[in-house]
Amino acid sequence: MRDHGSAFAQRGETLLDVSALRADTPGCDSVIHFNNAGCGLIPRPALRAMHDHLDLEAGIGGYEASAARAEEVHDFYAAVADLLGCGPHNVAFAGSATHAYSKALSAIAFEPGDVILTTRNDFISNQIAFLSLRRRHGVEVVHAPDLPGGAGVDVEAMAALMRARRPRLVAATHVPTNSGLVQPVAEIGRHCRELDLLYMVDACQSAGQLPLDVTEIGCDLLTATCRKFLRGPRGSGFLYVSDRVLRAGYEPLFIDMYGARWVEPGAYRPVETAARFEEWEFPYATLLGCAAAVRYALQVGLDPISHRTPALGDRLRDLLAAVPGVRVLDRGPRPAALVTFAVSGWEAEPFKRALDAHRINSALSLREFAQYDFADKDVVWALRLSPHYYNTEEEVDQVAAVVADLVTHPPSRR
Numbered sequence: 001m002r003d004h005g006s007a008f009a010q011r012g013e014t015l016l017d018v019s020a021l022r023a024d025t026p027g028c029d030s031v032i033h034f035n036n037a038g039c040g041l042i043p044r045p046a047l048r049a050m051h052d053h054l055d056l057e058a059g060i061g062g063y064e065a066s067a068a069r070a071e072e073v074h075d076f077y078a079a080v081a082d083l084l085g086c087g088p089h090n091v092a093f094a095g096s097a098t099h100a101y102s103k104a105l106s107a108i109a110f111e112p113g114d115v116i117l118t119t120r121n122d123f124i125s126n127q128i129a130f131l132s133l134r135r136r137h138g139v140e141v142v143h144a145p146d147l148p149g150g151a152g153v154d155v156e157a158m159a160a161l162m163r164a165r166r167p168r169l170v171a172a173t174h175v176p177t178n179s180g181l182v183q184p185v186a187e188i189g190r191h192c193r194e195l196d197l198l199y200m201v202d203a204c205q206s207a208g209q210l211p212l213d214v215t216e217i218g219c220d221l222l223t224a225t226c227r228k229f230l231r232g233p234r235g236s237g238f239l240y241v242s243d244r245v246l247r248a249g250y251e252p253l254f255i256d257m258y259g260a261r262w263v264e265p266g267a268y269r270p271v272e273t274a275a276r277f278e279e280w281e282f283p284y285a286t287l288l289g290c291a292a293a294v295r296y297a298l299q300v301g302l303d304p305i306s307h308r309t310p311a312l313g314d315r316l317r318d319l320l321a322a323v324p325g326v327r328v329l330d331r332g333p334r335p336a337a338l339v340t341f342a343v344s345g346w347e348a349e350p351f352k353r354a355l356d357a358h359r360i361n362s363a364l365s366l367r368e369f370a371q372y373d374f375a376d377k378d379v380v381w382a383l384r385l386s387p388h389y390y391n392t393e394e395e396v397d398q399v400a401a402v403v404a405d406l407v408t409h410p411p412s413r414r
C-alpha cells in the first residue's frame, strides 16, 4: 500500500491528502461517486490484492493459492480486529452483512414469547428477519420509541423496556440505510451490560466511516459489510462475536465441517473461535481484497475519516436545505454522511436517472426500506447522496447545483 504520510488529524482539524487518495481511486476519473452508502469505490491496493490472487489461482490452483497466501488470509482477521478493537479469533468472514446477521440470529434458540427489543430505525432486512422469527417461533418484536422530533432512539425508554421485558435480544442499527441518523449504540450497550442482555449491533453503514470499538459499544455481536465505507469488494462482510458469546457456546443453526469437528458418528464439537460462524468455502480473492481495504482505511485513519466524511455530508445538507422544493430529512445531532432528501415535482426513478445523466452516482430510499421513519417523515421516497473522504468540496458544490437546477426545472416545466 502507498504510504499516506500526509494523512493526519491535528487539533481536531482534518487534513487528508485528498489528491493522493483520489489518485489511488480509479473511479474518481469517471464519476462523482456519492453512493458510498451503497458501495464505495475500491482503492488500488484492494484491487491489486484481488487481481493478484485470481492470477495465482489461475496459475497454480485455487487450493494451492490460498495455502500460499495463508499469512495474508490471516491478516483479514487481524485487520478487522484492529478496526473493532477485538482479537482476530472474534472475527468471522461473511458473504454480506445480512449473511453475518442471519447466521448470528440463527445461533439464538428463540422460544415462543421471547422478546426482541429493537428501534424504529433498524435495517429493513433485520426487521423482516425479526418478523420471520415472530412467524416461525412466536417471538414478540418490541420497538423502543424515538426521542421527540425523531432524533434517534430514546435510550432511557429503551432501558426501561429492557428492565420490564428482559428481551432475549437487544438489536440496534448504528446508522440506518435510510438517513444520516447516528444511534447511541454505546449508551444502549451500557444498559445491556448492566442488565446482562444479549446485544447485537448492525454497523454496516458506520464501519469505515466512524471509529468502532466493540468494548466501548458493549455489544456481543456486530455485523458489517466491507463494500460500503470500508471500500472493499462486493460479496463480503464480517461478524464480530464476543468472548462471552463464544464461551456461552452460541453456534449457528447450520454449522459445517469448518465451524465444527465431527468428533464421532453421533457428535460434533464447534471450534473455539468465531470461525464456527464461517463455512469451509471462501472467495479468497474477495477476502484478500477486504483485508487490503480494511488496512487501507486504518492507514488513512478512522479519526480523520470520521471528521472529513460527515463534514462533506453536512456541507451538502446545508446547500440542499437552501434550495426551494428540497426537504432534507436527516435528523439527530451529528449526522453521518448519508444525506437524504425529498424533492417536489419529480418521481423517484426519473430524478435518479437525471443525476445519472450528470454522472452523479446516488441511490433511492423507498418507503418500504423505512416503514417507521418514512411514515414519521411523511415521504414515499427520498434520494440518498453519500460522499466519502475522497470526494471533494467542489464535487459537493457541483452536486448541490445540479440538484438545485433539476428541482427548479422539474419535468412538467421543461
Ligand SMILES: Cc1ncc(COP(=O)(O)O)c(C=O)c1O
Pocket: 037, 038, 095, 096, 097, 098, 099, 123, 125, 173, 175, 176, 177, 202, 204, 205, 224, 225, 236, 237
Ligand atoms: C444499515 C444496513 N444494514 C445492513 C445492510 C445489509 O448489507 P448487505 O447488503 O451487505 O447484506 C445494509 C445495506 O444497505 C445497511 O444499510
